[in-house]
Amino acid sequence: MAGMIAVIAMLGWLSGLAVNLLADSLPHSRRWAGPHCPGCTAPRPPAAWSSLLAIPLGAGRCAYCGRRRGLRWPAVELIGIAGFGLLYARDARPATLLPALLVGFTFLLITIIDLEHRLIPNVIVLPAAVVLGAIGILDPGRGAVKVLTGGLAGAGSFYLLYLMGGVFARAMARAHGRPIDEVAFGFGDVTLAGLIGLIVGWPAVVLALLIGILAAGVFSLGHVLVSLLRRSYSAFTPIPYGPFLVLGASLVYYGGRALFQSILLP
Numbered sequence: 001m002a003g004m005i006a007v008i009a010m011l012g013w014l015s016g017l018a019v020n021l022l023a024d025s026l027p028h029s030r031r032w033a034g035p036h037c038p039g040c041t042a043p044r045p046p047a048a049w050s051s052l053l054a055i056p057l058g059a060g061r062c063a064y065c066g067r068r069r070g071l072r073w074p075a076v077e078l079i080g081i082a083g084f085g086l087l088y089a090r091d092a093r094p095a096t097l098l099p100a101l102l103v104g105f106t107f108l109l110i111t112i113i114d115l116e117h118r119l120i121p122n123v124i125v126l127p128a129a130v131v132l133g134a135i136g137i138l139d140p141g142r143g144a145v146k147v148l149t150g151g152l153a154g155a156g157s158f159y160l161l162y163l164m165g166g167v168f169a170r171a172m173a174r175a176h177g178r179p180i181d182e183v184a185f186g187f188g189d190v191t192l193a194g195l196i197g198l199i200v201g202w203p204a205v206v207l208a209l210l211i212g213i214l215a216a217g218v219f220s221l222g223h224v225l226v227s228l229l230r231r232s233y234s235a236f237t238p239i240p241y242g243p244f245l246v247l248g249a250s251l252v253y254y255g256g257r258a259l260f261q262s263i264l265l266p
C-alpha cells in the first residue's frame with residue numbers, strides 16, 4: 001500500500017514537471033524545450049528542474065540572471081501529485097483513470113498558458129482533440145455520434161459567438177473612432193470549446209459550456225464592480241475565457257452523470 005502511494009505520488013509529480021515544462025516552452029517555440037529560465041532562457045541544471053526541490057535547496061533563483069521562480073512552478077508540481085492521487089482514489093480502473101489523467105493534464109496546461117499568455121495554442125488543442133476524441137469514440141458508453149456531435153456543437157456555438165464578438169468590436173470601433181483590438185472571444189476559445197465537446201460529448205457539452213460562460217460572467221461582473229470602486233474601469237479589459245471553460249468542463253467531466261442529472265432533472 002505504501003509502495004503504491006509512493007508510485008502514485010511520483011507519477012503525479014512527474015506529470016506536474018511535464019506540465020511546467022510544456023507551459024514554459026510551447027507558447028514560445030511551439031515545441032518542447034528542456035528546463036530553462038523563463039527570464040534569460042538559460043538551461044536549468046538538473047538540481048533545479050523541480051521547484052519543490054530547488055526552492056528549499058536554495059536553487060530557487062536562476063544562476064545566470066538571478067530571477068526568482070514564481071509560485072506557479074511548485075504549485076503545479078503539488079497539483080500534479082494531488083490530482084493524480086485523487087483520480088486514482090476515485091476510480092483506479094485503467095479505462096477510467098487514463099482518460100481522466102489525460103484530460104486533467106490537458107486542462108491544467110491550457111489553463112496555465114491562457115492565464116499567462118492569453119493564448120490557447122493549437123499545438124496543444126489539436127493533438128488532445130485527436131487522442132481524447134478517439135478515446136471517447138472507443139468508449140462504449142459514449143461512441144462516435146455523441147463525441148462528434150459534442151465537438152461540433154462546442155466549436156460551432158463558440159464560432160458564432162466569435163463572429164458576433166467581431167461584429168461588436170467593429171461597431172464599437174466605429175462608435176469610438178479608434179480600433180479596438182481586444183475581443184471577447186479569441187479563436188483559441190472556439191477550438192477549446194470544440195475540444196470540450198469531444199471530451200464530455202453531447203448533450204453534456206451544453207451544460208459544460210453554459211457553466212463556463214456563467215462563471216466567466218460572474219467573474220467579469222465582480223471585476224467591473226471592483227474596478228468601478230477603484231475608479232479604474234475600462235470597458236475593454238479582456239479576461240481569459242479558457243480557465244472558466246475548463247472549470248465548467250471539469251465539473252461536468254469529473255462530476256459526471258450525477259451532477260448532470262441533479263441540474264437537469266431536479
Ligand SMILES: [Zn+2]
Nearest residue numbers: 037040062065
Ligand atoms: Zn535566468
